[in-house]
Amino acid sequence: METTKTKKNIRCIFFEKRKNIYNLWEFGFQDINQYNSIFLVKSLSYIYEKREVTKNLEEKNEEKKIKEDRVSILERKVENLEYIINSMKKMFTNLE
Numbered sequence: 235m236e237t238t239k240t241k242k243n244i245r246c247i248f249f250e251k252r253k254n255i256y257n258l259w260e261f262g263f264q265d266i267n268q269y270n271s272i273f274l275v276k277s278l279s280y281i282y283e284k285r286e287v288t289k290n291l292e293e294k295n296e297e298k299k300i301k302e303d304r305v306s307i308l309e310r311k312v313e314n315l316e317y318i319i320n321s322m323k324k325m326f327t328n329l330e
Contacts, residue, residue: 256280 250257258278264271 252285254282256282
């Protein structure tokens with residue numbers, strides 16, 4: 235039987251799901267030929283919480299609209315300010 239060896243790092247990960255909790259464990263081996271040389275590299279737990287995506291999208295769209303409205307108002311104020319400055323320049327130029 236021919237065996238192929240890889241130079242890639244192979245990770246041994248175990249996964250468990252209980253209700254909305256997901257647990258992951260990563261194990262390593264001090265000696266790949268000895269199963270009893272196993273050790274825990276790290277473990278993580280995640281809690282899944284169901285959310286309504288449409289509500290979140292609607293909120294984001296509303297926030298985006300508010301930001302766009304603020305930018306639009308600011309642009310109009312800048313345009314008005316530029317108009318006033320240009321008008322004043324013309325006024326003072328005509329006085330000279």
